[in-house]
Amino acid sequence: MSARLSPRRRRVLLTADAVGGVWAYALDLARGLIRAGCEVHLLVLGPAPDVDQMAQARACPGLRLKAPALPLEWMATSAEAIDDASRALAGLVRDIDPDIVHLSNPALACSGEIEAPLVAVLHSCMATWWTTLRPATPMPADLHQRCDRIRRGLATAEAVIAPSRSFAALARATYPAVDPFVVRNGRAAPPAATGNAERSGVFAAGRLWDEAKGAAVLDAAAARLDRKITAAGPLRTPGAPASGSIELPHLHLLGAIGPEEVRRRLARSAVYVSAARYEPFGLGVLEAAQAGCALVLSDIPTHRELWNGAASFFPPDDAAALAATITSLDRHDQREALATAARMRAARYDVGSMIAGTAALHDWVLAYHARRGAA
Numbered sequence: 164m165s166a167r168l169s170p171r172r173r174r175v176l177l178t179a180d181a182v183g184g185v186w187a188y189a190l191d192l193a194r195g196l197i198r199a200g201c202e203v204h205l206l207v208l209g210p211a212p213d214v215d216q217m218a219q220a221r222a223c224p225g226l227r228l229k230a231p232a233l234p235l236e237w238m239a240t241s242a243e244a245i246d247d248a249s250r251a252l253a254g255l256v257r258d259i260d261p262d263i264v265h266l267s268n269p270a271l272a273c274s275g276e277i278e279a280p281l282v283a284v285l286h287s288c289m290a291t292w293w294t295t296l297r298p299a300t301p302m303p304a305d306l307h308q309r310c311d312r313i314r315r316g317l318a319t320a321e322a323v324i325a326p327s328r329s330f331a332a333l334a335r336a337t338y339p340a341v342d343p344f345v346v347r348n349g350r351a352a353p354p355a356a357t358g359n360a361e362r363s364g365v366f367a368a369g370r371l372w373d374e375a376k377g378a379a380v381l382d383a384a385a386a387r388l389d390r391k392i393t394a395a396g397p398l399r400t401p402g403a404p405a406s407g408s409i410e411l412p413h414l415h416l417l418g419a420i421g422p423e424e425v426r427r428r429l430a431r432s433a434v435y436v437s438a439a440r441y442e443p444f445g446l447g448v449l450e451a452a453q454a455g456c457a458l459v460l461s462d463i464p465t466h467r468e469l470w471n472g473a474a475s476f477f478p479p480d481d482a483a484a485l486a487a488t489i490t491s492l493d494r495h496d497q498r499e500a501l502a503t504a505a506r507m508r509a510a511r512y513d514v515g516s517m518i519a520g521t522a523a524l525h526d527w528v529l530a531y532h533a534r535r536g537a538a
Contacts, residue, residue, distance in 0.1 A: 174202045175525070176261035176279070178252075178268050180209040180235055181216050182401055183370060184446040185267050185286050187422070188348060190223055192265070195518030197225045204228075204259050206252070208268050209235040210401055215421045231255060236270035237289055238401065242308035249274035249316070263525050269323075270309065272316035280532040282524060283320035285330070287443045288313050290337050292375055295441040317341050321528045324521070326444035329464035344524055347469075348444045349517035352453045352509070353426055365489055366432035366456070368395040368425055368447050369439075371416075372409050377438030377461060383482035384438075385413035388489065392436065395420045395428065429454035433502075434492055437461060440479050445469070449512050452505035457498045459488050473508035475501060 175196055179189030193203045205220070207230040212220065220228050233248040234240070253276035256264055261279050266272055269283040290310040293302050302310070317323055317338055325331035325343035334343050371378040371394060378394065385392040395417040398408040420428075429435065435451030436459045443465060452458060458474035460466040466476065475492065477484040492498045 172200055172202060173263065173525075174204070174259070174261045176204045176206065176256060176259050176264045178206045178208055178264075178266050178271070180268065181207055181212040182209055182235070184348075184444075186212070186216060187350070187446060188286070189267065190219055190226075191350065191514050192518060192521060193226050194223055195514065196522065197223070199518075199522060202227070204261065206231060206233075206255060208233045208248075208252075208271065209238055219422070229255075233271065235268060236309050236312055239309070242305065242312060245270055245309065245312045246274060249312070250276060253277050263529060265521070265525070266316075266320070269316035269320065270312040272319045273312040275315070275319050277319065280528050281320045282322050282324060282521075282528055283317055284324045284326075285317070285334050285341075285343060285443075286326065287330075287441075288334075288337070290314075291330070291333050291443075292441055294337065295333070296375060314338055314340075321531055322524055324524065327465050327468055329468045330443040333464075346517060346520040346524065347512055348446055348449070349512045349514040350446060350449055350453065351514045353430070362431060362433040362455070364432050365390065365392045365434045365436060365459075366394075366428055366451075367392060367414075367436045367438070368428075369437075371396040371411065372399050375439060375441035377440050377479065378409060378411055378414075380438045380461075380480055380482050380485060381436060382411040382413045384485040384489070387483065387486040391415045392489075393417060393428070393432075395425060425450070426454065429456055432456050433498055434459055434489060436485070436489070437466070438479070438485060439463065439466075442466065449509055452509035455502050455506055457492055457501040458505045459485070459492070461485075469512070470505070470508060473501070473504040 177189050179185050193205055196203050204227045211230045233251055236245050239245045249271045252271045256277050256279055263280045265282050267284045323341050323343040324346050325334050326348045328345050331343040331345050367381055369376045393415045397419045429451050435456035437448050438461050460474045460476055461479040462476040475488050477488045
């Protein structure tokens with residue numbers, strides 16, 4: 164092993180994927196750690212970042228990025244392919260020789276070969292996704308094997324992070340040996356809007372192909388309304404043929420758009436909707452609240468934990484209730500009051516708190532690792 168960096172110049176290896184919100188999380192965390200004096204290496208697993216994402220990474224001074232083409236656990240061809248990727252990742256860790264590994268893809272620690280102190284982040288997982296969406300259906304054997312890799316990877320970590328108390332409780336029920344630390348996600352608030360541009364319309368964004376996001380319920384609600392609901396996000400699973408796209412005929416679909424365009428849409432939208440049935444945190448909801456949208460959210464544990472008193476809720480899977488809730492916000496004063504409450508609540512989930520909480524946990528893990536090594 165090479166000479167270690169001084170504590171003020173800690174070398175941190177982050178992993179992320181470019182498929183969903185983990186990308187934004189990783190870049191925000193990397194920026195904060197670099198500002199704190201760390202040397203940060205980011206390994207992007209799964210599909211390579213697109214042009215816009217690469218531009219975002221280049222705008223992060225000092226970030227050292229690699230995309231080693233290792234599969235995500237849910238995209239790997241088999242459970243055995245996850246084992247191969249885990250061993251390959253351990254090799255990359257040895258090459259980089261970090262002081263600590265911050266792993267957003269716990270399944271890829273399943274080989275047990277990562278020698279550096281390890282923090283695993285459970286942003287979501289296939290096991291909790293399945294038990295939430297299909298609680299009465301036995302998990303297929305292949306999926307069970309993939310989830311076993313997640314369990315084994317989590318077991319190798321000195322600490323596990325969950326982004327909300329609700330999801331931490333679900334993780335404990337799913338992986339009884341795991342007791343996650345809760346470090347809530349955060350985003351930097353956008354600059355305050357200038358002028359008095361009139362807000363209008365209903366907006367939603369996310370992975371529309373993922374049934375956990377409730378796009379079908381959103382589409383059914385749109386069929387009941389006399390106004391359009393605009394939705395941004397990809398319509399098919401990464402790597403799937405175009406014929407596998409979800410059909411949402413009642414929504415005004417924008418397809419996948421970049422983060423700047425999402426921010427512009429949020430700044431002009433009156434209402435933001437999340438019809439998610441499964442949501443470990445919900446960065447999209449946070450960004451909408453920061454942008455000044457009134458929130459209409461499915462009544463699931465995470466949304467209640469984070470936004471109770473600052474959003475209007477409707478029963479999950481109830482398109483009629485969703486349509487009625489949107490209609491109930493036609494009054495400008497009521498909508499503005501809800502938007503103000505959401506913006507105030509969003510201030511609790513700032514990126515500085517996320518970075519500070521993560522860095523404090525890194526300190527704890529490194530101290531624990533040192534004590535264990537001395538013993």
